[in-house]
Amino acid sequence: MTVDQVGSRSDDDRVDAAVRSVRAAAGDRLVLAPERTAGDEFQLLLDDAGAALDVAFALSRAGGWSVGIGIGDVEEPLPESTRAARGEAFVRARTAVERAKEVPEHVAVEIADDRRLRTADVEPLVAQTVRARERRSPEGWELADLVHAGHSRTEAARLLGITPQAVAKRWTAADLRSDDAVRSALVRLLTEADQPG
Incomplete structure (x- = not known):
């Protein structure tokens, strides 16, 4: 993945904070x-599609980042530093981040030509998911964060100090019913996209 700050000439450098966010989103799945x-x-x-989505979605939610996801081979043995790594995945990530700067979602996917799926098979679904998440209200995110942390909707209502009926309304408005299913489908697509054709 290649990530570039949007409007950095007129904003503070936020790379260090974003790197911390990426580490939190990816955890021990970082290669x-x-x-x-x-x-x-x-x-x-x-090398984990779920981690790539988690990172892309976290950066998208924070705003101010163009995110390029590149899928392809990486030269081995791997170096200790990301800066020293090479391969088609890095070339594709560079192309993707440049395209991400030109689209409203600021997220783009580029898949190597020798893979099972094409960019057009995956990228529109990632973009649609980013757009859906951008429409989520702060209250919807508050509920989503509690549910993803393992709380039931009943527990979330208690923690938020609202009624179960209010939680149900937030759940529907935030489109949380399909959130996990869509993420799982995207993970399967990205995993398949990384398979040689």
């Missing part, structure tokens, strides 16, 4: 840790 590569840009390497 090569995020490293600043130039200016307000950084790269990281993952």
Whole structure:
């Protein structure tokens, strides 16, 4: 993945905070840790589709980032530093981040030509999911965070100090019913996209 700060010339450098966010989202699924590569840009390497989505969605939610996901081979043996890593996945991530700067979602996917799926098979669904999440209200995110932390809707109502009926309304408005199912489907698609054709 290659990530570039949006509007960095008119904003503070937020790379260090974003790197911390990426580490939190990916956890122990990082293959090569995020490293600043130039200016307000950084790269990281993952081999887990779920981790890639979690990172992309976390950066998208924070706002102010263009995110490029590249799928392809990586030269081995892997170096210790992300900056020293090479391969088609990095080339594709560079192309993706440049395209991400031009689309409203600021997220793009580029898949190597020798893979089972094409960019057009995956990217529109990732973009649609990002758009759906961008429409979620702060109250919807509050509920989503509690549910994803393992709380039931009843527990969430108690923690939020609202009625179960209010939780049900937030649940529907935030479209949380399909959230996990859509993420799981995208994980399967990205995993398949990384298989040689």
